Amino acid sequence: MARSTGKDAQALFHSLRSAYAATPTTLKIIDLYVGFAVFTALIQVVYMAIVGSFPFNSFLSGVLSCVGTAVLAVCLRIQVNKDNKEFKDLPPERAFADFVLCNLVLHLVIMNFLG
């Protein structure tokens, strides 16, 4: 049975990879961006775990900036995805403009909170 699960898992992974290869490049860019943001957040958490959370506001602002920008990127991906019936009429440039604006506002707040 273990072998079959192992094989199933591999098969699943392969199908996932091949399916993913079919996604448009723009979406892949966005996915990459999200991954980058999350990874940065993780590194900050590790740092905080090592040295303690003394300037807690700084830690929070750092982590939340990463998380916030990842969230916004996810929203962008949803809106830009052509397969998504809900946002069919929304031009992707508009979505991108929203993304940029929201990011700017987020980062203003983050900078203020950073201290």
Add this chain to the structure above:
Amino acid sequence: MHLKKNRTIFSRRLDSPVVATNGGSVIKAKSRWQIGPHGTRSFSFIAVERLALPAHTLSPRSRSLATLTDDPHQLFKYDLNPDVSQVLFFWISISALLTSLDGKCYYRNGQESITISGAYFGDFDLPRRWDLPSDFRLSPICCSRPFQTRGRILRQISSFLLLFNFSLEEAYEALRTFEVLGIEKTAELSKAICKSVLGTLESSSSTPKDLFHALGVNGILKCSSKEETFEDQTSKTDLHLSDAEGTFRSIKALSQSDGRWRYSSNNPESSTFAAGIALEALSGVVSLASSEIDQFMIGAVKNDIVKLFDSIEKYDDGTFYFDEKLVNMREQQGPLATTSSVVRGLTAFSSVITESLNLPGDKILGIAKFFLGIGIPGDTKNFFDQVDLLACLENNRQVKVNTVLGSHAPPLTVTLVRAFSSSARDNSIIENQELKFDPQDAVYFLDDLPASFDVGEYIFVFKMLVQDSEQQTVYATGTLTQVPIYVTGLIKIENAKIAVLDSDLGSVETQKKLDLAGESTVSVSANHLQKLRLSFQMSTPLGNAFKPHQAFLRLRHETKVEHTFVVGSSGKKFEITLDFLGLVEKFFYLSGRYDIQLTVGDAVMENSLLREIGYVELDLPEPPENASRPPPQPVDPYTRYGPKAEITHIFRAPEKRPPEELSLAFLVLTILPLFGFIIGLLRLGVNLKNFPTSAVPATFAVIFHLGIAAVLLLYVLFWLKLDLFTTLKTLCFLGVFLMVVGHRTLSHLASASAKLKSA
């Protein structure tokens, strides 16, 4: 006072300035050098009339004076409304100047005439009432009499005069004080003042007030100016005030029904001080008048004076004074200034009217007592008021046994009506003894006191009668004067003993004699079961029992806790017993050494004593738990407010920071994902193909990217050094710009992709 009748040559309203008067008639003026009774010398107030005279006939001195008056505007330049006071000031000043320069006057054509201006109210319409300034004074100068010098205030006066920064008014007051008190003025003082006086007199820009004070000072100091330039010497020139009636009436019109006066027609407030001033002014007017003032008017003024006396206030000890009723006067004059002004006015007025003023004698006496009773006031001005008033009263000779400044009394009989002890008011010891007069010392004395006069406090009642009946109208005597007298003597204290008794049996354990007159001390010891008894006897020199005002016993512990007890008496014997059993709690259970102090004192006892008798060692039981603590003794004030213990501030320990290398390492680690992102992008085959190539959209696209970069740069700056407000402000501008540009770019892109899709 003999006045010539002359017609008035100026009227109230003239259409042209009077330079040449109608026909140049001369008003005879007489300068008075009365050597009156009692050696007084008084200036009379002379009014002058101007004649039209060619200027070159005038001497330099009179020319300067004449120029002073040449210009009608100059005369009144200090006040647009010429008022009587200013005119009078000027006249008085001129007259005083003339008289102080030994009466030399200018004359013309062999006649006695004066060239100084008259009142010409030329271009001005004379108001119907005149304003009286509050410090208008005309005072005669009286002879002085030796008086005990009061060092301090006189030194103060002379020192401040010597400092040469005095005003003429202060100089005048000071010099008058000196004159009344008979004090010599130092030479350099006189010189300095004279210099200032002459400077004021010669300058043409002095105010009439300055001139007035200058001439007052001049009259006292007799500064003579070397430029005596009047042509001829005459001792009699007649000068007077025309239209005195009108002036008199106008001043009188300012009076109120209760005897006080208003300051001016505009000011409805009235004051007693102004009444004094007004009376002086009226007396000046009367003396200057060319014709007799209507007697009816004078009678009216006398009525006012009587009414004024109704408003006099008094203290309980029989002193009278005038004071202002209202408190919101512009300058609040104290009772001193008010009373002295009123008396000055009264004396001036009584000296000019023909019949005498009947003033209540006891009130004048009360005023004199008030002024004598206030001692030496601290202020120079008050001192001047006091001395001036006493001089005026002296001059009018209206005071009692010794006249106010100590001059001789007329022959009197002084009777000691009664003398009684203050405690037994009904029995008088001496009755109706006449005192004999010792002409050498000018003192009345009583020869022999009865032998039964013991020590104690007595009250002597005196009565004075003037022997000569005709002088009774001149002098006012007090009715019955009471004088408290203390008869003192040596009180005998004997048989002083201190003993410690056992409380149960009352037997004496230790007994020691005290020598209260000497210096020896005793020491006893006791515990809380015993009693301490102190006893002594007191008697007067005549053997009577004596009860002192104070008889205290005080016990003081080493810790400075004190307890005081009153020594009781019965007849001649004084005794106090301290029962320590009952006093244990009062003594706060403090054992140890107590110093004993005895105090016996009285006003009539010449040998009062306050003495440390010795000490007692007291043994008291232990205090129980809830015993009261002795009250805290007063601390040395310097230690109470001295520096306290230092407080060291403990700062918050700073948080532990990670080592710098670790932080830097993680900084690098955090930047790494960014590179990973870029590498991933490149692997995906990111391209810029969709970037617009044509010019305009390309620039917009570029600017769009730059805009975003600028915003991010702004954020970095915000974190580094900017504050939120500037950031927001800049962000506004940048944001709007970015919106516009971004919209352009993205819409262009959208249209391009739409075209691509459709195509």
